[in-house]
Amino acid sequence: MTQDLKQIIKDKSRQLGFILAGVTTPEPPPHYSTFENWLAQGHHGTMEYLASERSRTRRADPRQILPECKSILVLATPYPPPSRAERSDAALSGVKRRQRTRHEVEAAEHAEGKIAAYARGADYHDILPDRMKELVQFIEAQVGGPVKNRWYTDTGPILERDLAQRAGLGWIGKNTCLIHPKQGSYFLISEILLDLELEPDPPFATDHCGTCTRCIQACPTDCILPNRTIDAARCISYLTIELKDDIPVELRGKMGDWIFGCDICQMVCPWNRFAAEGDPAFDDNHPPHNLTGELTLTSQTFNQRFKRTPIKRAKRRGYLRNVAVALGNTADMHALPVLQNALNDEESMIREHAKWAIEKITSR
Ligand code: B12
Ligand code: SF4
Ligand code: SF4
DSSP states (O other): OHHHHHHHHHHHHHHTTOSEEEEEOSSOOTTHHHHHHHHHTTTTTTOGGGGSHHHHHHHHOGGGTOTTOOEEEEEEEEOOOOOHHHHHHHHOGGGGGSOOOHHHHHHTTTOBOEEOGGGSSSOHHHHHHHHHHHHHHHHHHHHTSOOOEEEESSSSSSOHHHHHHHTTSOEEOTTSOEEBTTTBTOEEEEEEEESSOOOOOOOOOOOOOTTOOHHHHHOTTOOBOTTSOBOGGGOHHIIIIIOOSOOOHHHHTTSTTEEEOOOHHHHTOGGGTTOOOOOGGGOOOOOOOBHHHHTTOOHHHHHHHHTTSGGGGGHHHHHHHHHHHHHHHHTOGGGHHHHHHHTTOSOHHHHHHHHHHHHHHHTO
16 A cells, blocks of 8 residues: 555655655664765855764754654756756866866857856756645545655755665765666655655666776866765855855865856766756756856846845855856956956955956966
8 A cells, every 4th residue: 555655645745746756764864974074074164054063963854854754755957957068078177177278268258157057047945845845745545545745955954866876766976966777866856754655666786987097087076076075165056155255265266157056067977978957947048147247236236137036045245256266267367357357346345356367367
């Protein structure tokens, strides 16, 4: 009976756009100690919320979130992957380790900043909750009464990748992403804790990374560690999204033209060659992020432009800080006037990063 119900729930998940669905138990996640060690090493940088007592007790045991929890349904939603051209660009990762040629510098003029694929369109925090609520209502209709539940995507105090692996959705790659052999890794994970007994799926047992080390080679800041974790404090995704203060000077030159997130370790991964199509709700037809134009955004134009996308999370001050660093890295002399203007910005952080960029460009 629970087997039939599980299949019915999975079929409904699929209809709602979840390309993968699996069930696991509420037992403590198998690699909780990895998370504790990671915190102890300070690899979480300034993301203090991860180290709080509340975060740790809940991550250590999902029943701390929902004591009645009997099963956890783990789901995946694909976002539109980077284009083929972008992916082959990332494959030329040797570019990060040598000086740019004159041709590359010229091509960088009037350059666009790079945005992580998941963040190019609608904010998933606006897309996924309705689907999860609908799935819960469906489950309640199937069992004929209310089912206690809690659902999360990204922001909950729960080790999503660990539970997804245990629910059979994929393996943890060396780049630390959860990868499915057919769907790749360009998807977001969500989970619903349920006061409902469902037969757990077998964990994903195999590791398909083999001897490959492409992601480790390609990571511009060398932040991928040998134990399938990363030093987040050096990761471009952290630097451009989570870090609220100055970007450490020694890392700025390694960030290239990424201005929100980073996809390099996924773009070079062979398992993403045939990545799934993204969910159409993400609607990633964004206007180009021309770097010099972006540096002129006011609070008002920033809010208008990004109010329905994840980029609003960086706020204008963080986003323009990132844009200034990217302009410094493109060696574009045409950027000097807007950077000079930014020296008068009301935000000292933007002024400081513009100054760095000007020095970087003029010192070439
Ligand atoms: C903090 C955070 C970050 C940090 C740190 C990332 C990191 N790798 O630790 C920063 C800001 C850098 C970041 C970046 C990104 N993130 Co993020 N992030 C999170 C968050 C909120 C917590 C992750 C965490 O706890 N990290 C600490 C480490 C120790 O935990 P972990 O990565 O989950 O790893 C666990 C397993 O790998 C396991 N493990 C370790 N070794 C082994 C070995 C084996 C054999 C097994 C089975 C397991 C295993 O142990 C760990 C603890 O359980 C999660 C959401 C969540 N609540 O879980 C999203 C999440 C991990 N992020 C996500 C995404 C999409 C991204 C980016 C792709 C965004 C972007 N394009 O810029 C990048 C990817 C960078 C990367 N290579 O990880 C997705 C990942 C989806 C996927 N397919 O894996 C998540 C799950 C959000 C979501 N709901 O979809 N992120
Ligand atoms: S997201 Fe970018 S910086 Fe972070 S680990 Fe992957 S390649 Fe390195
Ligand atoms: S690039 Fe290679 S090593 Fe890295 S996650 Fe993909 S398969 Fe694994």
